[in-house]
Amino acid sequence: MIAPSEVPSVPVLEVRHLAKRFGGLWALRDVSFSVSEGEILGVIGPNGAGKSTLVNLITGHARPTTGQVLIGGQDVTGQRPWVIAHDRVARTFQIVKPFRGLTVRENVAIGAMHGNERDRSVRDSLATADELLDLVGIAKHANAAPMQLSVADARRLELAKALATRPRLLLIDEVMAGLRHHEIESAVELIHRLRDAGITVVAVEHVMKAIVSVSDRILVLHHGSILTLGSPREVLSDPRVIEAYLGHRYVKRRSE
Amino acid sequence: MADILRGRARSRQGLFVGWIRALTPANSWPALAGLLVFAAMLALQQLIEPGTQRLLTSVFLFVALAQAWNIIGGYTGYASFGQVAFFGLGAYTVAVLMNNYHVSFWAALPLAVLVGVVFAVAIGLPLLRLRGHYFAIATLGAAEGAREVINNLTSVTGGGGGITIPTFGSDAPTPYFGKPGFYLAFLVLAAVSVVVAAVLARSRFGYAMVAVHEDEDAAGAVGINTTVVKVVAFGVSAAIVACAGAFYAFQQIEFYPTDVFDASFTVLMVIMVMIGGSGSVVGPLAGAVGLQLLSQFLRVNLGNFNQLIFGAIIVLVVVFFPQGVVTYLRDAWRTRHFSILDNVRRYRL
Numbered sequence: 001m002i003a004p005s006e007v008p009s010v011p012v013l014e015v016r017h018l019a020k021r022f023g024g025l026w027a028l029r030d031v032s033f034s035v036s037e038g039e040i041l042g043v044i045g046p047n048g049a050g051k052s053t054l055v056n057l058i059t060g061h062a063r064p065t066t067g068q069v070l071i072g073g074q075d076v077t078g079q080r081p082w083v084i085a086h087d088r089v090a091r092t093f094q095i096v097k098p099f100r101g102l103t104v105r106e107n108v109a110i111g112a113m114h115g116n117e118r119d120r121s122v123r124d125s126l127a128t129a130d131e132l133l134d135l136v137g138i139a140k141h142a143n144a145a146p147m148q149l150s151v152a153d154a155r156r157l158e159l160a161k162a163l164a165t166r167p168r169l170l171l172i173d174e175v176m177a178g179l180r181h182h183e184i185e186s187a188v189e190l191i192h193r194l195r196d197a198g199i200t201v202v203a204v205e206h207v208m209k210a211i212v213s214v215s216d217r218i219l220v221l222h223h224g225s226i227l228t229l230g231s232p233r234e235v236l237s238d239p240r241v242i243e244a245y246l247g248h249r250y251v252k253r254r255s256e
Numbered sequence: 257m258a259d260i261l262r263g264r265a266r267s268r269q270g271l272f273v274g275w276i277r278a279l280t281p282a283n284s285w286p287a288l289a290g291l292l293v294f295a296a297m298l299a300l301q302q303l304i305e306p307g308t309q310r311l312l313t314s315v316f317l318f319v320a321l322a323q324a325w326n327i328i329g330g331y332t333g334y335a336s337f338g339q340v341a342f343f344g345l346g347a348y349t350v351a352v353l354m355n356n357y358h359v360s361f362w363a364a365l366p367l368a369v370l371v372g373v374v375f376a377v378a379i380g381l382p383l384l385r386l387r388g389h390y391f392a393i394a395t396l397g398a399a400e401g402a403r404e405v406i407n408n409l410t411s412v413t414g415g416g417g418g419i420t421i422p423t424f425g426s427d428a429p430t431p432y433f434g435k436p437g438f439y440l441a442f443l444v445l446a447a448v449s450v451v452v453a454a455v456l457a458r459s460r461f462g463y464a465m466v467a468v469h470e471d472e473d474a475a476g477a478v479g480i481n482t483t484v485v486k487v488v489a490f491g492v493s494a495a496i497v498a499c500a501g502a503f504y505a506f507q508q509i510e511f512y513p514t515d516v517f518d519a520s521f522t523v524l525m526v527i528m529v530m531i532g533g534s535g536s537v538v539g540p541l542a543g544a545v546g547l548q549l550l551s552q553f554l555r556v557n558l559g560n561f562n563q564l565i566f567g568a569i570i571v572l573v574v575v576f577f578p579q580g581v582v583t584y585l586r587d588a589w590r591t592r593h594f595s596i597l598d599n600v601r602r603y604r605l
């Protein structure tokens with residue numbers, strides 16, 4: 001774990017006064033933070049808080065209304081998604097986006113063909129895909145069609161596709177939602193392994209327990225603004241977070 | 257484990273080794289089959305009468321056109337209804353160069369391809385931002401526009417009065433190939449288009465086209481430059497169509513803008529790919545061969561009603577095999593499930 005005081009000079013990701021307006025709605029406003037190398041940043045917030053919008057703005061899938069995105073100190077605001085991907089930033093989609101006409105193996109291989117340090121041939125990419133499928137635990141479905149996968153396995157595929165591009169920064173948008181207990185545990189373990197391999201992780205999650213155990217710091221979004229940003233313990237004990245986001249049910253559950 | 261996450265440079269000779277491996281027996285049977293068919297078609301020419309030769313020549317033409325349409329409309333998922341524009345531009349480039357400037361056909365041919373590609377890039381950059389029906393209608397409009405330009409450039413193209421390519425006597429920059437020559441020319445064109453499509457489909461670019469077809473946001477997220485993929489696919493398709501148009505012009509000798517910009521060329525490309533099955537190499541091949549032979553058979557045997565029956569057969573095939581006949585057969589063979597009724601249910605609910 002890297003404490004803020006030991007932050008290396010250039011953060012992997014820095015976001016400055018980022019804002020996004022959809023018509024009359026500010027999905028995100030004046031969001032600034034940075035993520036240093038090797039860190040795991042959790043992002044939480046109620047439905048519609050702007051979490052997915054934040055990911056989209058960072059990866060070029062939406063253009064910010066105002067503000068800047070810096071990757072490794074470079075301003076990449078408004079760049080197209082493949083430019084961001086070649087800056088070694090990968091992401092998953094909350095609503096999984098498999099390439100349906102291809103096998104699970106081929107889905108992953110595409111990232112190895114077109115991402116960073118890419119394989120020189122289709123054959124090598126398929127070999128890389130097999131290793132990554134093994135890593136995320138769906139090697140036995142390599143030849144299946146992605147639509148045949150369970151919810152949990154489809155999320156794992158989404159993760160393997162992203163990893164195949166060899167990212168230094170990985171943004172995951174709710175890969176744990178809807179998973180069972182033991183599935184969440186293995187996902188948490190996987191995220192730790194990614195960090196150990198040198199990948200910085202920004203994890204958008206709804207599952208409170210998972211995010212607390214996995215994150216170095218947690219960012220709380222509410223109505224598009226940062227409510228608070230701090231260590232899991234600070235965030236959990238912040239009365240505004242308990243009030244605004246977690247609500248009374250969580251307070252009750254904790255005291256049980 | 258950490259190795260696979262950090263990525264490692266695979267050996268430099270990886271590409272070469274992969275290429276050699278791709279030629280191992282297990283992978284080479286489609287290539288062998290293709291070579292056999294090509295040789296058979298060459299030999300067949302000596303055995304058949306001129307009428308049959310003419311029919312097969314048109315089959316070869318449509319094989320090339322269907323393969324070309326499949327690259328942009330099938331693999332990449334952008335259904336162009338303006339492909340005939342490249343055909344007409346290829347035809348007119350050759351005709352104008354040969355007629356007005358006495359350029360030889362072989363020198364005019366690459367220029368015809370170039371004109372087709374340049375036009376594809378020029379309209380592709382703005383139009384390939386549109387999706388679905390909007391792209392279809394916009395390309396249709398672009399083709400109409402191209403025809404009107406040719407129609408009105410009377411001083412260069414002869415306008416609506418048509419154009420004639422000098423092919424005989426001392427005036428001809430290139431001697432006319434004759435019927436046997438065009439049989440060979442279109443056979444080679446068809447073979448080249450099949451090889452181009454097959455090589456593309458198995459390449460990294462082929463996977464990129466499929467990814468763009470499936471989901472452009474997801475394709476971009478894994479590092480695929482979707483703009484480049486779409487424009488290149490459109491350009492490759494246009495190159496094949498323009499080349500076909502150039503040969504067609506030389507074969508016709510004399511033609512009008514309405515002949516080589518005839519939208520029914522585009523419609524036939526689309527129908528052939530749809531009937532055979534899009535997004536594969538065999539589908540458009542089977543669609544082009546099947547429909548062109550069927551159309552001729554009906555014309556000879558049914559007289560006045562042939563168009564009606566032809567249309568009815570197309571409708572029936574589309575109803576029962578919405579994914580294309582070849583795609584149906586492939587899936588049915590894989591799953592050992594041949595019920596046509598189930599097939600209709602699966603696609604028409």
Ligand SMILES: Nc1ncnc2c1ncn2[C@@H]1O[C@H](COP(=O)(O)OP(=O)(O)OP(=O)(O)O)[C@@H](O)[C@H]1O
Nearest residue numbers: 022025027045046047048049050051052053054094
């Ligand atoms: N493309 C869009 N057009 C218009 N409004 C949008 C668009 N995308 C998001 N929004 C709106 O912006 C707000 C933030 O959405 P966002 O998807 O970022 O929230 P979220 O925090 O990811 O929510 P969830 O937990 O449900 O995934 C919502 O009110 C949403 O309706």
Ligand SMILES: [Mg+2]
Nearest residue numbers: 051052053094
């Ligand atoms: Mg979301």
